[in-house]
Amino acid sequence: xxxxxxxxxxxxxxxxxxxxxxxxxxxxxxxxxxxxxxxxxxxxxxxxxxxxxxxxxxxxxxxxxxxxxxxxxxxxxxxxxxxxxxxxxxxxxxxxxxxxxxxxxxxxxxxxxxxxxxxxxxxxxxxxxxxxxxxxxxxxxxxxxxxxxxxxxxxxxxxxxxxxxxxxxxxxxxxxxxxxxxxxxxxxxxxxxxxxxxxxxxxxxxxxxxxxxxxxxxxxxxxxxxxxxxxxxxxxxxxxxxxxxxxxxxxxxxxxxxxxxxxxxxxxxxxxxxxxxxxxxxxxxxxxxxxxxxxxxxxxxxxxxxxxxxxxxxxxxxxxxxxxxxxxxxxxxxxxxxxxxxxxxxxxxxxxxxxxxxxxxxxxxxxxxxxxxxxxxxxxxxxxxxxxxxxxxxxxxxxxxxxxxxxxxxxxxxxxxxxxxxxxxxxxxxxxxxxxxxxxxxxxxxxxxxxxxxxxxxxxxxxxxxxxxxxxxxxxxxxxxxxxxxxxxxxxxxxxxxxxxxxxxxxxxxxxxxxxxxxxxxxxxxxxxxxxxxxxxxxxxxxxxxxxxxxxxxxxxxxxxxxxxxxxxxxxxxxxxxxxxxxxxxxxxxxxxxxxxxxxxxxxxxxxxxxxxxxxxxxxxxxxxxxxxxxxxxxxxxxxxxxxxxxxxxxxxxxxxxxxxxxxxxxxxxxxxxxxxxxxxxxxxxxxxxxxxxxxxxxxxxxxxxxxxxxxxxxx
Numbered sequence: 001x002x003x004x005x006x007x008x009x010x011x012x013x014x015x016x017x018x019x020x021x022x023x024x025x026x027x028x029x030x031x032x033x034x035x036x037x038x039x040x041x042x043x044x045x046x047x048x049x050x051x052x053x054x055x056x057x058x059x060x061x062x063x064x065x066x067x068x069x070x071x072x073x074x075x076x077x078x079x080x081x082x083x084x085x086x087x088x089x090x091x092x093x094x095x096x097x098x099x100x101x102x103x104x105x106x107x108x109x110x111x112x113x114x115x116x117x118x119x120x121x122x123x124x125x126x127x128x129x130x131x132x133x134x135x136x137x138x139x140x141x142x143x144x145x146x147x148x149x150x151x152x153x154x155x156x157x158x159x160x161x162x163x164x165x166x167x168x169x170x171x172x173x174x175x176x177x178x179x180x181x182x183x184x185x186x187x188x189x190x191x192x193x194x195x196x197x198x199x200x201x202x203x204x205x206x207x208x209x210x211x212x213x214x215x216x217x218x219x220x221x222x223x224x225x226x227x228x229x230x231x232x233x234x235x236x237x238x239x240x241x242x243x244x245x246x247x248x249x250x251x252x253x254x255x256x257x258x259x260x261x262x263x264x265x266x267x268x269x270x271x272x273x274x275x276x277x278x279x280x281x282x283x284x285x286x287x288x289x290x291x292x293x294x295x296x297x298x299x300x301x302x303x304x305x306x307x308x309x310x311x312x313x314x315x316x317x318x319x320x321x322x323x324x325x326x327x328x329x330x331x332x333x334x335x336x337x338x339x340x341x342x343x344x345x346x347x348x349x350x351x352x353x354x355x356x357x358x359x360x361x362x363x364x365x366x367x368x369x370x371x372x373x374x375x376x377x378x379x380x381x382x383x384x385x386x387x388x389x390x391x392x393x394x395x396x397x398x399x400x401x402x403x404x405x406x407x408x409x410x411x412x413x414x415x416x417x418x419x420x421x422x423x424x425x426x427x428x429x430x431x432x433x434x435x436x437x438x439x440x441x442x443x444x445x446x447x448x449x450x451x452x453x454x455x456x457x458x459x460x461x462x463x464x465x466x467x468x469x470x471x472x473x474x475x476x477x478x479x480x481x482x483x484x485x486x487x488x489x490x491x492x493x494x495x496x497x498x499x500x501x502x503x504x505x506x507x508x509x510x511x512x513x514x515x516x517x518x519x520x521x522x523x524x525x526x527x528x529x530x531x532x533x534x535x536x537x538x539x540x541x542x543x544x545x546x547x548x549x550x551x552x553x554x555x556x557x558x559x560x561x562x563x564x565x566x567x568x569x570x571x572x573x574x575x576x577x578x579x580x581x582x583x584x585x586x587x588x589x590x591x592x593x594x595x596x597x598x599x600x601x602x603x604x605x606x607x608x609x610x611x612x613x614x615x616x617x618x619x620x621x622x623x624x625x626x627x628x629x630x631x632x633x634x635x636x637x638x639x640x641x642x643x644x645x646x647x648x649x650x651x652x653x654x655x656x657x658x659x660x661x662x663x664x665x666x667x668x669x670x671x672x673x674x675x676x677x678x679x680x681x682x683x684x685x686x687x688x689x690x691x692x693x694x695x696x697x698x699x700x701x702x703x704x705x706x707x708x709x710x711x712x713x714x715x716x
Contacts, residue, residue: 024372025365025372027420028364028368028369028420028421029365031413031416031420032361032364032365032413035360035364035409035416036360038409039356039357039406039409046408046409047209049408050406050407050408051213051215051322053407053408053411054215054398054407055213055322057394057398057407058323059322059323060395061395061399062278063277063278063279063282063323064278065277066283067341068304069106069304069337069338069341070304070305070334070341071283071284071286071300071304071305072285072286072306072307072308072309072328072330072331072334073100073286073288073291073306073307073308073309074286074309074311074328074330075112075288075308075311075315076285076287076311077312078287079287079288079289079292080312080314082289083289086310086312086315087114087118087120088120088288089118089121089138090114090118090138090139090142091136091141091142093142094138095292096288096308097142097145097146097149097151098149099291099292099294100149100301100306101148101150103298103301103302104298104301104302105150105302105303105306106150106239106302106305106306107151107235107305107306108149108151108306108307108308109151109152109202109232109234109306109307109308109333110151110152110154110231110307110308111154111204111310111329111330111333112154112308112309112310113154113155113156113204114142114190114191114194115188115189115190115191116191117139117193118138118142120138121136121137121138121139122136122137123138123139123140139191142194143194143196143197143198144197146198146199147197147198147199150238151198152198152200152201152202152231152238153168153190153194153195153198153202154201154202154204155167155188155189155190155195155201155202155203155204156187156203156205157186157187157203157221158184158186158187158188160186161186165195166187166223166224167189167190167195167201167203167228168195168196168198168200169200169201169202169229170199170234170237171229171233171237171238171243171244171245172243172244173227173228173229173244173246173247174245174246175227175246178222178247179249179254181220181221181222181227181270182218182270183221183222183223184221184222184223187223199238200234200238201231201234202228202230202234203228203229203231204231204333205217205221205230206319206332207271208320212320213320213321213322214274214319214321214332215321215322216267216272216274217230217271217272217274217333217336218230218270218271218272219232219233219257219264219270219272219336220247220270221270229245230333232333232337233259233264233340235305236259236262236337236340236341237259239305240262241260242259242260244260245257245259246258246259248263250350253268253350254266254267254268254269255267255349255350262340264340264345265345265347265348267348272336272339272345273345273346273348273404274321274332274346275339275344275345275402276322276323276335277335277338278323279324280311280324280326280327280328280331281331282335283331283334283338284300286300286301305334307330307333309329309330309331309333310329311328311330313326317329346403346404347403347404348403348404349403352403352404352405356405356409359393359405359406360409360410360413363390363413363414364416364417367386367417367418367421368417368420370382371383371417371418371421371422372421372424372425376422376425379425383414383418386414387414390414394407394410462577462578462579463575463576464575465526465573466525466572466573467523467526467533467571467573467576467593468523468525468533468534468536468537468569468570468571468617468620469522469523469570469571469572469589469593469594469597470505470510470520470521470522470523470524470537470540470541470568470569470597471520471521471567471568471597471598471600471601472501472519472520472541472565472568473518473566473601473602474497474518474519474563475563475565475566475605476564477517477518480493480561480563483561489559493558493561494518496551496558497551497555497563498515498520500547500551501520501544502520504540504543504544504547505520505522508524508537508543509524509530509536510523510524510536510540511523511526511527514586514588519601521598522540523574526576526589527576527587532622532623533571534571534617534620534621534622535621535622535623538569538613538625538647541567541569541611542625542647542649544567545567545610545611545649548563548565551563565610566602566604566609566610566611567601567604567610567611567612568598568599568600568601568602568603568604568612568613569597569600569611569612569613569617569647570593570596570597570613570616570617571614571616571619571620572593572597572614572616573591573593574593574594596614596635596638596642597614599636600612600642600644603633603635606696606713607630607644607692607693608692608693609630609646610647610649610652611647611648611649612630613627613644613645614642614643615643615645618643618645625647626652626653626656627645627646627647628645628646628648628656628660628663629643629644629645629664629667630644631644631693631710631711632709633710633711633713634710634712636713641709641710646693655689658688658689662681663681663685665681666678666682666685669681670697670701670709671709675701675707678697678701679697679698682698696711
């Protein structure tokens with residue numbers, strides 16, 4: 001790869017990651033589509049992993065009790081030791097079949113094939129030695145016993161050359177299409193002396209899956225354009241009232257087999273998935289030699305399905321299953337019969353892909369979306385809960401509803417969705433921290449900044465909220481700026497004043513919105529909620545006024561000026577959030593109440609007060625402060641008057657306490673339209689405690705024109 005191709009590929013990947021981080025849910029849609037692509041196109045490649053997970057479900061479920069209708073007559077090590085090497089003389093087989101028939105067995109299936117004549121038969125031995133005479137023919141004897149007992153012979157389909165005759169089959173199979181069913185060119189059947197006397201036969205072919213274990217087995221196979229039933233299916237058919245089997249298909253694809261009341265689900269090749277009862281010997285086993293000698297209870301096999309097979313390791317009929325790596329092949333057939341009798345099938349119907357896709361969508365799209373909305377801790381808890389619910393759902397679908405859903409891709413979806421959500425949330429958290437550092441590093445206190453770093457992204461969403469707003473302004477700043485020798489000296493003066501004022505605001509958990517020349521705009525209760533935001537604002541204002549007294553000593557010494565400020569405070573609903581253009585934005589507040597707070601600050605100069613608060617702010621206060629009512633004021637652009645209160649500093653409060661009672665009486669007289677009494681009281685108050693507010697009332701009350709209760713302000 002060319003170096004520039006490599007570089008551009010890396011840039012493209014980074015671009016994609018940034019795109020997904022911005023549009024996070026789009027990432028999960030892409031993940032879902034990728035998993036769907038893998039599920040549809042690589043099903044066989046992933047079958048091994050899927051079956052390993054399915055084996056775990058079997059381990060979790062554990063063994064279950066079979067119906068008790070299937071018994072195995074076992075050619076075991078005990079029988080080999082007693083009767084010699086396999087194959088046994090056919091007379092032993094005949095005797096076992098006779099003993100089973102006498103015990104009123106339901107039906108017997110042979111998981112063995114007699115493809116050659118019995119070399120131990122006296123008839124064949126005499127013939128081989130050239131001895132003339134009538135000797136017992138064990139093959140003919142077995143054939144005669146087979147003819148008189150409910151025995152289903154077994155045979156084996158193969159693609160190797162074979163000269164055996166076709167098996168005798170009692171069951172007829174009705175089908176419209178054999179498409180998809182495995183076809184074999186040859187078969188290994190029993191010799192004529194036995195097969196021609198049988199009622200019926202069934203094949204006992206078995207196949208391993210990709211992962212090496214046996215999970216399903218064919219119920220029908222094809223030979224010379226004819227369908228043949230398996231040994232287990234033929235045994236079930238033999239006990240049915242009808243020996244007709246119908247292959248069910250839809251659009252040429254097989255999905256099941258109908259045998260009277262039995263509807264057996266299969267895949268498109270006619271394979272039935274086995275719901276294993278457990279490990280080896282989950283069924284009742286009887287030793288072959290015990291049955292031969294009659295050492296068994298007739299009730300154990302009366303009316304039941306009996307399979308004759310072998311568990312001996314040396315006879316090599318051992319299969320690997322989900323429960324057991326060494327299960328006798330005959331027990332696999334026993335499981336199939338038991339599944340059909342009980343009807344607890346494991347099936348993959350035509351709509352199974354829809355279920356798989358639905359589970360996949362839930363585990364990527366829904367889980368991913370919810371994880372994006374949760375914090376890391378709650379997200380971890382939710383993933384654990386989701387994993388438990390998903391496991392339970394998959395288990396229930398498998399064993400309670402018999403639906404063989406895909407297990408691998410839901411697991412991959414769970415892992416990838418969880419890791420992706422945590423990564424995207426982590427990335428967002430880092431971006432949020434960077435945003436906070438950029439936007440709020442000089443606006444709020446370190447304590448508030450720490451809370452912001454730990455808060456959710458919703459903290460910065462644009463919303464309507466009750467905020468306490470603060471505006472302060474230097475009185476006569478134009479005169480002060482004109483008196484400065486240079487712009488730098490003016491900036492130094494402003495910095496000397498603004499820095500401690502800002503620190504006081506942030507110490508009281510306020511947020512500085514902006515500096516408007518010599519003015520400060522700040523607010524409380526955003527972006528972090530503060531229950532006592534009105535108190536924090538008032539306390540910050542009082543501390544600023546008190547601190548300014550000592551700060552003026554320094555300012556006067558260095559700049560030969562004295563700074564006086566006015567502070568307006570108001571509480572109300574505003575819109576708060578990140579506002580501006582895509583390239584330049586700020587976290588701020590807007591609304592009619594912001595303008596009102598600014599106008600209240602302007603009224604401090606009109607009434608000669610340092611701190612004015614609105615009635616709305618006063619009602620939010622939880623603590624007591626040195627307050628006095630000032631007036632009802634109608635500000636520019638408003639029709640309804642607002643009540644204003646002065647918050648006094650310590651020095652002003654001490655002076656005012658001497659006339660407080662008289663002042664309250666004067667205000668009451670004014671509100672109750674007792675203007676002469678009010679005028680008399682205000683004159684007395686002004687004499688003892690001069691203040692611009694008193695003089696405004698005196699001027700208004702002394703005027704011969706009609707008096708309006710509220711002060712109407714035509715300008716700021």
